[in-house]
Amino acid sequence: MTRRSPAPSGRRGLHPGAWWLWAACMAGAASRTTNPILLLLIGGVVAFVVAARRTSAPWSRSLVVFLRLGLVVIVLRMALVVLFGNRLPGHVLFTLPHVPLPSWAEGVSIGGPVTAEALLQAFVQGLRLAVVLLCFGAANSLASPYRLLRCLPAVLYEAGVAITVSLAFAPELVISIGDVRDARRLRGRPVRGFAGLRGMAVPVLESAFDRSLQLASSMDARGYGRRVPVSRGARRWATGGTFLGLLLVIGGVYGVLVAGSLPGGGIPFVAVGAVLVGAGLAAGGRRTNRTRYRPDPWGAPEWLVSASGVVAVGALVAAGVLGVAGLQFSVYPLALPTLPWLAAAGILVGLLPARVAPVERRSTSPAADRPRPTDGPGRGSHPAAAPSARPVVAVEPAGADVPVGRTRGRAA
Amino acid sequence: MIRFEQVSFTYDGAARPTLDRVDLAVHEGELCVVVGPTGSGKSTLLRAVNGLVPHFTGGRLTGDVTVDGRSTRDFPPRELADVVGMVGQNPAASFVTDSVEDELAYTMENLGLDPTVMRRRVEDTLDLLGLHELRDRPLDTLSGGQQQRVAIGAVLTASPRVLVLDEPTSALDPAAAEEVLASLTRLVHDLGLTVLLAEHRLERVLPFADAVVLVPGRGAPLVVGPAAEVMAESPVAPPLIELGRLAGWDPLPLSVRDARRLAGGLRLRLDGARPPASAPVTGARLASAASVSVHYGEVTALDRVSLAVGTGEIVAVMGRNGSGKSTLLAQLAGVRAPTSGTVRVDGADPAGLAPRDLVARVGLVPQDAGVLLYGESVGAECSAADRDTGLVPGTTATVLERVLPGMDPERHPRDLSEGQRLALALAVVLAPAPPLLLLDEPTRGLDYPGKARLVALLAELAADGHAVVMATHDVELVARVATRAVVLAEGEVVGDGPARDVVCHSPVFAPQVAKVLSPDPWLTVDEVRAALLGEPVRG
Numbered sequence: 001m002t003r004r005s006p007a008p009s010g011r012r013g014l015h016p017g018a019w020w021l022w023a024a025c026m027a028g029a030a031s032r033t034t035n036p037i038l039l040l041l042i043g044g045v046v047a048f049v050v051a052a053r054r055t056s057a058p059w060s061r062s063l064v065v066f067l068r069l070g071l072v073v074i075v076l077r078m079a080l081v082v083l084f085g086n087r088l089p090g091h092v093l094f095t096l097p098h099v100p101l102p103s104w105a106e107g108v109s110i111g112g113p114v115t116a117e118a119l120l121q122a123f124v125q126g127l128r129l130a131v132v133l134l135c136f137g138a139a140n141s142l143a144s145p146y147r148l149l150r151c152l153p154a155v156l157y158e159a160g161v162a163i164t165v166s167l168a169f170a171p172e173l174v175i176s177i178g179d180v181r182d183a184r185r186l187r188g189r190p191v192r193g194f195a196g197l198r199g200m201a202v203p204v205l206e207s208a209f210d211r212s213l214q215l216a217s218s219m220d221a222r223g224y225g226r227r228v229p230v231s232r233g234a235r236r237w238a239t240g241g242t243f244l245g246l247l248l249v250i251g252g253v254y255g256v257l258v259a260g261s262l263p264g265g266g267i268p269f270v271a272v273g274a275v276l277v278g279a280g281l282a283a284g285g286r287r288t289n290r291t292r293y294r295p296d297p298w299g300a301p302e303w304l305v306s307a308s309g310v311v312a313v314g315a316l317v318a319a320g321v322l323g324v325a326g327l328q329f330s331v332y333p334l335a336l337p338t339l340p341w342l343a344a345a346g347i348l349v350g351l352l353p354a355r356v357a358p359v360e361r362r363s364t365s366p367a368a369d370r371p372r373p374t375d376g377p378g379r380g381s382h383p384a385a386a387p388s389a390r391p392v393v394a395v396e397p398a399g400a401d402v403p404v405g406r407t408r409g410r411a412a
Numbered sequence: 413m414i415r416f417e418q419v420s421f422t423y424d425g426a427a428r429p430t431l432d433r434v435d436l437a438v439h440e441g442e443l444c445v446v447v448g449p450t451g452s453g454k455s456t457l458l459r460a461v462n463g464l465v466p467h468f469t470g471g472r473l474t475g476d477v478t479v480d481g482r483s484t485r486d487f488p489p490r491e492l493a494d495v496v497g498m499v500g501q502n503p504a505a506s507f508v509t510d511s512v513e514d515e516l517a518y519t520m521e522n523l524g525l526d527p528t529v530m531r532r533r534v535e536d537t538l539d540l541l542g543l544h545e546l547r548d549r550p551l552d553t554l555s556g557g558q559q560q561r562v563a564i565g566a567v568l569t570a571s572p573r574v575l576v577l578d579e580p581t582s583a584l585d586p587a588a589a590e591e592v593l594a595s596l597t598r599l600v601h602d603l604g605l606t607v608l609l610a611e612h613r614l615e616r617v618l619p620f621a622d623a624v625v626l627v628p629g630r631g632a633p634l635v636v637g638p639a640a641e642v643m644a645e646s647p648v649a650p651p652l653i654e655l656g657r658l659a660g661w662d663p664l665p666l667s668v669r670d671a672r673r674l675a676g677g678l679r680l681r682l683d684g685a686r687p688p689a690s691a692p693v694t695g696a697r698l699a700s701a702a703s704v705s706v707h708y709g710e711v712t713a714l715d716r717v718s719l720a721v722g723t724g725e726i727v728a729v730m731g732r733n734g735s736g737k738s739t740l741l742a743q744l745a746g747v748r749a750p751t752s753g754t755v756r757v758d759g760a761d762p763a764g765l766a767p768r769d770l771v772a773r774v775g776l777v778p779q780d781a782g783v784l785l786y787g788e789s790v791g792a793e794c795s796a797a798d799r800d801t802g803l804v805p806g807t808t809a810t811v812l813e814r815v816l817p818g819m820d821p822e823r824h825p826r827d828l829s830e831g832q833r834l835a836l837a838l839a840v841v842l843a844p845a846p847p848l849l850l851l852d853e854p855t856r857g858l859d860y861p862g863k864a865r866l867v868a869l870l871a872e873l874a875a876d877g878h879a880v881v882m883a884t885h886d887v888e889l890v891a892r893v894a895t896r897a898v899v900l901a902e903g904e905v906v907g908d909g910p911a912r913d914v915v916c917h918s919p920v921f922a923p924q925v926a927k928v929l930s931p932d933p934w935l936t937v938d939e940v941r942a943a944l945l946g947e948p949v950r951g
Binding site: 144150179180182183184185186187188189190191202203206207210211214215216217218219220221222223224225226288289290291292293294295 | 462464467468488489490491492493494496498500502505506507508510513514517518519520521522523524525526527530531534566567570745746747767768770771772775776778780783784786797800801826840841844
């Protein structure tokens, strides 16, 4: 089922799984430290790799979105500390008026003194979350969500399609809102303010719903969800195995992230769980006979990229086990954090993908593959075009086309 | 290959059946064209072939539909995916993946084909439909014609025995449409594919048709037969057929080439007569674009376009898919502001006007007319339009009755056919009688009577001193109503002049009558008819 197709003419970029593995490792590394220098280093490494290897595809802009989200997280976290206080003693920066709360809300306080220590701790905690978010943003920017979906095991494929379709819902919604705004303007109705908002919600949701129905009917007509009859026992084994395996993996990952909570750092749990999940998925996969077109190969670059991520997270885990100083940042005393060299070196290995990952040859710029004016889009090389050969106006040149349909005019 | 036996279908809640005791047999290797008035049930008929009706739409179907021996009673659409390839009206809405190559492979992946076979078929299809330059392109960067070809390719790779297409050329410029149709004929001839397609622009598809299925609508029985026979009786007929009827040709010619062979007598009868020289319309300037450029990222949609439109003019903006026609209309309508240059409508910048002031000056019917509609019913939509623009209640309903008579005011706009929706949107925009009327592909999904009503309406508006600018691929519409034609290419104006001069001298944009009677510059059947009737007077 996963037989390789004939050697592809050119590489189509790195395997999306490798990007996700690398990004997950970087996120794992970020979750093991609270040292702001290390956190900023991880963020920098991730951003650098994205800048070096991202394509011009629509999803490649998601890093910026996640960066903004991270900033919001930091600001929110600090604002909450200012508002509710966390009673960390230290240097008081300013004092907000204290609002007395009824006795049932004991433990919650509003206002009060705000210390530099409390603010700093909130900042570092926010920063850690922001860097983790940034890592996921990087994975989103570097790997096409559709191509990642194609790598899912057959049994998960259909659930995966549902997820992708729902993920695609957000950009669709944005486009749809633009369309409805234009339409309301053309009908002479208000587009701003509350009246505009109320009038737009229904048509926007309606058109999004319509679009989903159209997509669903198209997928059905094209064979999505065809089944091969499988015995009941096999189905049960597949479901049970996958479920148990996933439980083990989740427990094991907890052990990896929270040092010292499980024997062996949780790694044996992850391993056994992964085997179970694999077996369950393979058994479940027999229900569909889906094949893959040009499966993404897993070669040397994929190994290197994933290994660089594993080294980064490994260095931080090792530093934690060895008890290297400076891995965890403490606000007492208020001082610049020290830099643990082992961890920093490990994180820098995560830069490797910026060199070893192949550049994807996908181009979205119509100007880039504009055909030479003398020979149109394959004109003459394919007989289908011959009957309509018209010398005066070339038929449908591939370049120069403004995107049409739902996305027209929204590129700006 | 496709067999309908006593098939009746009623949508949930509908008063009368959309299909009523339909019997139909389409044989292997036939290219069969489904014709019929707007809203007569063509799309329903097509979607019943692979079971989307009723498996997906709901409703009640009786009788039996079989394709290649498989009944849609027993097989849901997904189990027929290897036999029937279905291409819908809006190809962009049917795309599941994000790039051309993946889209072509999608159906095959679901069918579980061998990777080696998949690879070969994708390469074959890329060549067959001229798509190999686009193989890595994301689907949303393609033009309409390219998207249509990808949608056809995406179902072809599964090598179905039957291909069902709903209006495959309605969104395409004449040249791209011919390319798609040429590909289809090739598939029928070389691969023995059975093709069932519905199309309103019969002038484009009839030359390729083996058989015609006429769906008269309103429960009347289907008429099936060879194209020439069915068209002799059809209420919807392209100009070529009408010319043939006028000249009394038998059998009716289906292609321009056949017609030219028969046209000798007609040319003699027309000898000496000239089409009426239309005086150039020189109204007061109503709208203008001065050196307008629009850029979307790296793409230049309009490049220093200057255009002035006067009252009483009907300007047709033509050009291939993606040449900037819709962008130009969006500028004039104030939906988008230009990157550089100035737009003036009635002395004001439309992009800066409040919605209420805007509709008093400009009305635009966009390509996807449905976006203008969000009422609960046709009637509600009409009264909402009256309220929005401060008209006497009932005005919009009256206009609608003129554009498409007999529409049920209780129906929901989403349940209307593409053509009916367009008619409703037209009525909504036309009702406040804006001085400048902009139409983007106004005949998409409209039948010939609908087009004739539109033409009459536009001519009347122009006579009243309105200006009309329409972006269209429909050369027959341009021939009948436009006073001036502007040709865009790659965002630049490459031709601007009286419609007759522009279309007659272009091999792509020439209407059928002009092709048959060239070098004489006749454009429409009506002109020829008038000249023939006037013959004795002049003789």
